[in-house]
Amino acid sequence: MTEELPITTSEWEVMRIIWTLGEATSTEVIQLLVKKRDWKASTVKTLIGRLMQKQMLTAKKEGHSNIYQCTISERVAMQREATRLFQNMCAMKNGEVLAQLVSEIQLSKTDIEKLQAVLADKIKDAPDEVACNCLPKEETRE
Amino acid sequence: MTEELPITTSEWEVMRIIWTLGEATSTEVIQLLVKKRDWKASTVKTLIGRLMQKQMLTAKKEGHSNIYQCTISERVAMQREATRLFQNMCAMKNGEVLAQLVSEIQLSKTDIEKLQAVLADKIKDAPDEVACNCLPKEETRE
DNA sequence: AATTTACGTTTACAAATGTAATCTAATAAA
DNA sequence: TTTATTAGATTACATTTGTAAACGTAAATT
Incomplete structure (x- = not known):
């Protein structure tokens, strides 16, 4: 039973980074998005948190901090979005x-x-x- | 300066009907959407109201009631959505x-x-x- | 004319979303 | 070891969205 919770536009930014890096710490994601989107660190943390709830990310503990990975491939996620869009038009x-x-x-x-x-x-x-x-x-x- | 307010999923349903009919009264839209989406009449009225605010619809008075028309073509609207989607992936x-x-x-x-x-x-x-x-x-x- | 109905407008309200500050516990630096 | 920094968790808060009820006035029915 794959969860079907939608990924929002902001969350998508986080996912793209982790997809591309394969896995990433919050610090890495924060650095990149602060640069790209001018968000505050908190904002990125919130998004990571929400993606964890939606089970789009999993974390493995590495000392104090976490290393995040995506639970769905970028291809599949993209495919879903594209298909959903065209089905509604x-x-x-x-x-x-x-x-x-x-x-x-x-x-x-x-x-x-x-x-x-x-x-x-x-x-x-x-x-x-x-x-x-x-x-x-x-x-x-x- | 074309307004760039996004059309939501629910609003999109209303637009599709009016695009297809060319123009429509609220009653027509309500009838079709009550059937298709099982919404209450109020819900459809709200959506029409919001689309008016977003200037996606215009109305010409016909006696007491209105006849609604879309201010943007379905093709263009679809194109925007599709382009926006792929640009974010x-x-x-x-x-x-x-x-x-x-x-x-x-x-x-x-x-x-x-x-x-x-x-x-x-x-x-x-x-x-x-x-x-x-x-x-x-x-x-x- | 009195009453019911229809239509547009206003108000409602919970959930989702965008954006972030604060708190807490752990780690690194002094 | 005291202090400063970091990282995750909790709380915050305005806006948008989905969904709808209530209200006021014009129109149609009785």
Whole structure:
């Protein structure tokens, strides 16, 4: 039973650091975020505390202090956010939005090739159009 | 100076209905959301009120009641959300996440072709890899 | 005309979030 | 060993969000 508590925007900053470092002490996280976000040390401590409660982080004691690790991979967390977002938006417009997004963000050659492969496969049984799912039922404007 | 107030998840439900209908009375929105989300009429009214404050909706008087319209297009709103999301996540992993996303969501043939065109163009000057931007500066783990 | 209903506005209230100060116990420095 | 510093835990507090009831006035019904 994986917990589904959402990670907030601020908490996300903390997670990114620990994901990237693999593990980290509060001091390390604080240093980086004080620089990046201009937060007070307390703020970062609070966020770490909340992430512990949400079980997004675990800590192993190292003398007096803790070393924190993430309980979920960055990939999985990102995937969840992205999927959740698109599921809450109009299915009919997802394609266009995605196209625009793809054109905006940085992608490596490898990323692009992977995307091309996925698309080449997907186009085989793609529908001619995707219906809008913004209204419940088949309520239509009369 | 377009206002940048974020639309919350609940408010988003209201917007989707009005976007789809083009314009709508509170009664219409209430009917649909009571059905879809099981909210009380009051709740929907509150959300409409907040969206008015955030200037995401405008109203034209029609007798006693109002007819609401969105001040921003669904496409643009979706685009913003999607862009904002990806900008807050690891640039290095965006590609993989996107690939997974593309494989999961519904896309029409046309959508796919559009994506393919974007990618074909983009691959020309794509970098070999995209750097992780989760840490500020060039702090590296020593 | 009297009454009920509908619609917009105001008020309510708990939980989540952003941001932080303070307290306490342990460790390091003097 | 006394003192200063650190690190985690507790408390704080304003704003936003989710969810809704109550209120006042215009409109529709009786």
